[in-house]
Amino acid sequence: MIELENVVRSFKIVKRKSGFRGTLKNLFAPETEIKRAVNNLSFTIPDGQMVGFIGPNGAGKSTTVKMLSGVLYPDSGSLRVNGFVPHRDRKKYVRHIGVVFGQRSQLWQDLPITDSFEMLKSIYKIPDEIYRTNIELFNEILSLHTFENKQVRQLSLGQRMRADIAAAFLHNPDIIFLDEPTIGLDVVVKENVRAFIKSINEQRGCTVIFTTHDMQDIEKVCKRILIIDEGALLYDGTTEKLRDVFGEERVLTVSLNEKTDTLTACGIKSSVDAENPLDHIFRVPKQIKLPEMITEISAKAEIADLRIKEPEIEAIIRRIYEKGAADA
Ligand SMILES: Nc1ncnc2c1ncn2[C@@H]1O[C@H](COP(=O)(O)OP(=O)(O)O)[C@@H](O)[C@H]1O
Numbered sequence: 001m002i003e004l005e006n007v008v009r010s011f012k013i014v015k016r017k018s019g020f021r022g023t024l025k026n027l028f029a030p031e032t033e034i035k036r037a038v039n040n041l042s043f044t045i046p047d048g049q050m051v052g053f054i055g056p057n058g059a060g061k062s063t064t065v066k067m068l069s070g071v072l073y074p075d076s077g078s079l080r081v082n083g084f085v086p087h088r089d090r091k092k093y094v095r096h097i098g099v100v101f102g103q104r105s106q107l108w109q110d111l112p113i114t115d116s117f118e119m120l121k122s123i124y125k126i127p128d129e130i131y132r133t134n135i136e137l138f139n140e141i142l143s144l145h146t147f148e149n150k151q152v153r154q155l156s157l158g159q160r161m162r163a164d165i166a167a168a169f170l171h172n173p174d175i176i177f178l179d180e181p182t183i184g185l186d187v188v189v190k191e192n193v194r195a196f197i198k199s200i201n202e203q204r205g206c207t208v209i210f211t212t213h214d215m216q217d218i219e220k221v222c223k224r225i226l227i228i229d230e231g232a233l234l235y236d237g238t239t240e241k242l243r244d245v246f247g248e249e250r251v252l253t254v255s256l257n258e259k260t261d262t263l264t265a266c267g268i269k270s271s272v273d274a275e276n277p278l279d280h281i282f283r284v285p286k287q288i289k290l291p292e293m294i295t296e297i298s299a300k301a302e303i304a305d306l307r308i309k310e311p312e313i314e315a316i317i318r319r320i321y322e323k324g325a326a327d328a
């Protein structure tokens with residue numbers, strides 16, 4: 001179980017001044033300010049859950065992941081992961097976790113990945129049997145064999161990320177932290193990475209937290225999401241609930257058999273699609289029931305086809321960032 005209670009972490013940052021005088025001042029008497037990267041963050045994640053940790057750039061995601069993995073300590077508040085205090089118990093703790101930072105490889109740049117894996121095997125004292133099974137399984141999903149003899153520095157970003165992710169899972173950790181594991185990857189590799197994370201989570205029951213600002217990651221992989229902005233929690237819940245509570249309207253498109261002027265149903269007026277004049281588009285607020293609308297429309301015109309588009313998670317989240325969850 002992962003437990004955070006009122007976690008705060010600040011950084012001292014230098015206020016940069018421009019111009020000649022400013023440059024001198026930066027050098028000799030830099031003015032600093034304190035930036036709260038994580039501001040009173042509290043949440044709990046039970047064993048085996050897969051959680052998407054999302055937020056715009058600079059929201060405090062990486063800082064949180066660094067504290068969870070024990071490389072940064074909090075200024076105040078408490079962090080506990082499976083009974084460990086990450087930054088204090090780091091030595092014992094690392095065996096239980098796997099970490100991937102999308103921006104930086106954890107592998108040895110000059111070694112082929114097979115050698116890196118062998119090194120990890122001995123560092124973590126991974127039994128032969130587990131090592132063999134894992135390499136085989138990871139190969140199957142991530143096709144590592146196609147580049148296993150190349151040095152890490154020669155790999156493409158997508159290959160490097162697949163290798164990094166495999167490396168993080170090699171010692172069967174109970175908890176995995178992935179910081180932007182899909183950043184910069186092409187669509188196919190992204191799909192591979194998502195499938196991998198999902199299947200390991202299901203098969204092994206490990207707890208997974210991953211940060212992303214890719215909405216597809218969230219829709220395809222996570223049931224629960226935590227949204228943070230400016231170091232504070234804005235939303236904690238399922239993607240379905242997010243849609244239910246914050247999704248304002250669905251778009252109903254009705255194709256008719258004959259051209260008609262604007263239609264009105266349940267008080268909502270349609271707009272006629274300029275390109276397909278047989279298509280009427282209704283923006284339906286969430287308090288209106290779709291079956292009632294469709295019944296009303298079909299009493300007025302003959303319906304050939306209809307499509308319903310649910311509100312997009314991406315649009316909902318953008319609105320939450322803009323307004324804050326309380327009044328989104
Ligand atoms: N080592 C650091 N020194 C100074 N400021 C930092 C440091 N790490 C992060 N910050 C600042 O803390 C805030 C949160 O950063 P980060 O956790 O990296 O956000 P995210 O991963 O969500 O993009 C940002 O304003 C960032 O500039």
Ligand SMILES: [Mg+2]
Pocket residue numbers: 061062063179180
């Ligand atoms: Mg980050």
